Amino acid sequence: MSIFKSMLGKIIFKNIKKKLDNLTISEDDITETLKQIRIELLNADVNILVIKKFLQTIRQKAIGYVMEPNEQAHDVILQIVKDELINILGQKQQEIICNENNLTKILLVGLQGSGKTTTVAKLANWLKTKKKKKILIVALDIYRLAAIDQLKQLAKKIDCECFTLPNKSVDEITFASLEYAKKNKFDCIIFDTAGRLQTNEEMMHELKRIKKITNPQEIIYVVDAMAGQDIINVVDKFNSVLKLTGLIITKIDSEARCGAALSITSLLKIPIKFLGNGETIGNLNIFYPDRIASQILGLGDLKTLSEKIDEKIDKNSAKKSFTRMIAGKFDLEDLMLQMQQVKKIGSIGGILKFLPNISDKISDSQIENVEEKMKKWNVLLSSMTQKERRYPSIIKRQITRKKRIIDGSGCKSEDLNKLLTQWEKTKIKMEEIGKQIKSGKNPFFGLLNKINEK
Numbered sequence: 001m002s003i004f005k006s007m008l009g010k011i012i013f014k015n016i017k018k019k020l021d022n023l024t025i026s027e028d029d030i031t032e033t034l035k036q037i038r039i040e041l042l043n044a045d046v047n048i049l050v051i052k053k054f055l056q057t058i059r060q061k062a063i064g065y066v067m068e069p070n071e072q073a074h075d076v077i078l079q080i081v082k083d084e085l086i087n088i089l090g091q092k093q094q095e096i097i098c099n100e101n102n103l104t105k106i107l108l109v110g111l112q113g114s115g116k117t118t119t120v121a122k123l124a125n126w127l128k129t130k131k132k133k134k135i136l137i138v139a140l141d142i143y144r145l146a147a148i149d150q151l152k153q154l155a156k157k158i159d160c161e162c163f164t165l166p167n168k169s170v171d172e173i174t175f176a177s178l179e180y181a182k183k184n185k186f187d188c189i190i191f192d193t194a195g196r197l198q199t200n201e202e203m204m205h206e207l208k209r210i211k212k213i214t215n216p217q218e219i220i221y222v223v224d225a226m227a228g229q230d231i232i233n234v235v236d237k238f239n240s241v242l243k244l245t246g247l248i249i250t251k252i253d254s255e256a257r258c259g260a261a262l263s264i265t266s267l268l269k270i271p272i273k274f275l276g277n278g279e280t281i282g283n284l285n286i287f288y289p290d291r292i293a294s295q296i297l298g299l300g301d302l303k304t305l306s307e308k309i310d311e312k313i314d315k316n317s318a319k320k321s322f323t324r325m326i327a328g329k330f331d332l333e334d335l336m337l338q339m340q341q342v343k344k345i346g347s348i349g350g351i352l353k354f355l356p357n358i359s360d361k362i363s364d365s366q367i368e369n370v371e372e373k374m375k376k377w378n379v380l381l382s383s384m385t386q387k388e389r390r391y392p393s394i395i396k397r398q399i400t401r402k403k404r405i406i407d408g409s410g411c412k413s414e415d416l417n418k419l420l421t422q423w424e425k426t427k428i429k430m431e432e433i434g435k436q437i438k439s440g441k442n443p444f445f446g447l448l449n450k451i452n453e454k
């Protein structure tokens, strides 16, 4: 999600002095900061009413604030802005409702193409894997044959049952699916409904009927991150007819700034439950207002990063690889495996966004350089045989091998040389660290001291 061009935290640090002339924060101290924040919010397409209230609250909390002698003004403002961002985003994380004993019914609604069908599958998979629920998904979009096929295929992918009834009405399918779910002891039933280009009476009547038949615990509106301001009126209309219980914002992996979608919670008091960040099934993340606020401020989000690492990195292989490294046995096969593991977490730029105060210090072109280098290394490494990766010295010794790898990868000979030099340097450094660990010294002590000094 690239909501803002400039992280709000950066604006605050740039414009608010560490030590103010007075211990009391005045209007003048924050005017420029708030002006720049306002521009960022407008550019991100955040709703104007939300912006007004946001800035007004910050002003109220900040002006007249009396600082402790050891307090720094920009930290005070940062905290006020962060608290207010969390408020706008819904304060606390809101769990999806899923009953323990009775059948839980979840309805997904929204405009055409917003991502309902994909999200039904993502949500089913999430409830199945994280909450160990038995899920039935129901195709209520009977107007397009392709829609039913799409859902069936997704259901197959996640190994969930998909309920369909040919040539029956939406009401009949809804009734039948509920009976089927109860009879077969499903924990949860998720309904994929038809989308329309715009809200219309016919659609609303249909959804109202489905609601009446199912009496669902959750009616979730699926919002496209790319939606503009008019989405607020659309969700308002859905909410007045159906009383929505939550939102899922999809396509946050796009270039969209998401401001309109993120304004809905503050305006209509409907919590965001998940974010969809990609077309594939696993790309559904719980929405944590405080973590998103930290990301928006550029304060990083180490919790999410460590969860990603826990989920995506194979700990056994990471441990094995580290043991090999400190034993001086780190070869190019290990390097390739490590790079594959890092790639599972995301792009370098994506990973850096989770680290506090880093994304500001490293430029986009530096990130691109690293990503370019990793791409080249990947091609070079996969152009080698496993024997060459295990015993890289044979590449140096035999010129024919070197030539074959360069030709096969389409890289230059200097790229291969750089890779080999960098690998050797890392190998030596890691072996040195290994020796220090064996002799009882903490090799990271100096590094820790340096970090603490900063």
Ligand SMILES: Nc1nc2c(ncn2[C@@H]2O[C@H](COP(=O)(O)OP(=O)(O)OP(=O)(O)O)[C@@H](O)[C@H]2O)c(=O)[nH]1
Residues within 6 Å of the ligand: 110, 111, 112, 113, 114, 115, 116, 117, 118, 119, 141, 147, 194, 195, 196, 250, 251, 252, 253, 254, 276, 277, 278, 279, 283
């Ligand atoms: N990049 C990205 N694409 C997504 C995401 N969620 C859905 N899509 C894509 O958006 C398109 C529409 O998704 P659907 O799930 O078919 O949307 P829908 O709301 O069911 O559409 P209708 O049934 O026509 O109303 C598909 O190409 C999906 O792959 C997401 O989080 N990120």
Ligand SMILES: [Mg+2]
Residues within 6 Å of the ligand: 116, 117, 118, 141, 147, 192, 193, 195
């Ligand atoms: Mg659909």
